[in-house]
Amino acid sequence: MKPTRLLAIISLSAITAGIVVTAMADDDRRYSDSWGAKTLPGVAPVDLPLYQDECGSCHMAYQPGLLPAPSWEKLMSGLDDHFGENAELPENERQTILNYLLDNAAGRSNYRASNKLMRNIRGAPIRITELPYFVHEHREIPSRLVTGNPKVRSLSYCNACHTQANKGSYDEHQIYIPGYGRYDD
Amino acid sequence: MNEIKKFVATGLTIAGMCYGSIALSQTKAGEALLDRYASAGAKNFSAARGEALWNQKFTHAKSGQKRSCTTCHTSDLRKPGKHARTGKIIEPLAPSVNATRLSNEKKIEKWFLRNCKWTLGRKCTPQEKGDFLSYMSNQ
Numbered sequence: 001m002k003p004t005r006l007l008a009i010i011s012l013s014a015i016t017a018g019i020v021v022t023a024m025a026d027d028d029r030r031y032s033d034s035w036g037a038k039t040l041p042g043v044a045p046v047d048l049p050l051y052q053d054e055c056g057s058c059h060m061a062y063q064p065g066l067l068p069a070p071s072w073e074k075l076m077s078g079l080d081d082h083f084g085e086n087a088e089l090p091e092n093e094r095q096t097i098l099n100y101l102l103d104n105a106a107g108r109s110n111y112r113a114s115n116k117l118m119r120n121i122r123g124a125p126i127r128i129t130e131l132p133y134f135v136h137e138h139r140e141i142p143s144r145l146v147t148g149n150p151k152v153r154s155l156s157y158c159n160a161c162h163t164q165a166n167k168g169s170y171d172e173h174q175i176y177i178p179g180y181g182r183y184d185d
Numbered sequence: 186m187n188e189i190k191k192f193v194a195t196g197l198t199i200a201g202m203c204y205g206s207i208a209l210s211q212t213k214a215g216e217a218l219l220d221r222y223a224s225a226g227a228k229n230f231s232a233a234r235g236e237a238l239w240n241q242k243f244t245h246a247k248s249g250q251k252r253s254c255t256t257c258h259t260s261d262l263r264k265p266g267k268h269a270r271t272g273k274i275i276e277p278l279a280p281s282v283n284a285t286r287l288s289n290e291k292k293i294e295k296w297f298l299r300n301c302k303w304t305l306g307r308k309c310t311p312q313e314k315g316d317f318l319s320y321m322s323n324q
Contacts, residue, residue: 059271085270086299090291153272 151178235320
């Protein structure tokens with residue numbers, strides 16, 4: 001085979017491969033914010049017992065994939081005044097937990113809900129409930145079912161409505177609002 | 186000679202029994218902490234004083250809110266409590282109904298630090314912590 005022929009074949013196949021890849025990427029963009037075929041549903045479940053214990057004592061242990069890294073960094077630097085509570089930790093534990101949060105933050109793991117929560121974020125909000133995608137998804141729930149509902153109190157308590165929140169699943173078919181029932185729209 | 190041995194053995198048994206009955210009313214972790222508080226100058230720990238402090242109301246400087254240990258834990262340690270803000274259920278603190286309680290020195294100290302600051306607006310003294318432990322461990 002002549003070298004020019006070989007070159008032609010190689011470049012042709014490279015172009016074809018390029019087209020296929022582009023087509024796949026387009027396809028993905030249409031259906032979800034995924035990085036590729038391996039996007040998993042929801043957010044990654046918590047798998048560090050220290051985190052579960054320390055950050056799950058006053059509220060559910062929020063999965064690391066619910067906030068981006070700069071947000072976790074900011075939140076973890078002010079634990080002595082944590083939304084008006086004292087959540088101080090010994091320095092070695094704080095460091096272990098911070099590293100865990102940073103390694104698994106939204107934007108650093110390929111889960112569908114994490115990817116969506118990353119949309120349009122400005123700065124480093126330390127509340128999940130202030131992220132634009134979160135606000136958008138919950139804007140239609142009447143306040144009497146949330147702040148006016150003693151069994152919910154605030155949107156911060158994900159597991160009050162998302163029955164599988166502790167496992168990292170926020171599927172819209174697994175929502176049950178106390179005093180209201182299944183939420184299907 | 187035998188007499189003396191017997192005497193010593195009886196003495197040891199009695200001492201052991203006394204020690205055993207003290208240990209009954211205090212967990213191992215609690216015992217270690219009481220020793221530490223004592224070496225920091227605290228003495229004569231009192232369950233009654235601990236109970237009074239448990240129920241005492243303090244005014245939060247910033248909000249004017251009344252706060253006490255009972256705000257989240259209720260005045261019956263054998264019953265579950267509820268986090269005042271988040272509503273999360275807090276399992277009972279009394280070792281008699283929840284064997285995992287007061288079993289870890291670090292955990293006890295961590296929550297004393299956080300919750301004294303939240304409730305009293307300051308750290309608790311070794312005396313106060315010892316009084317709390319004497320009260321709580323007997324519930």
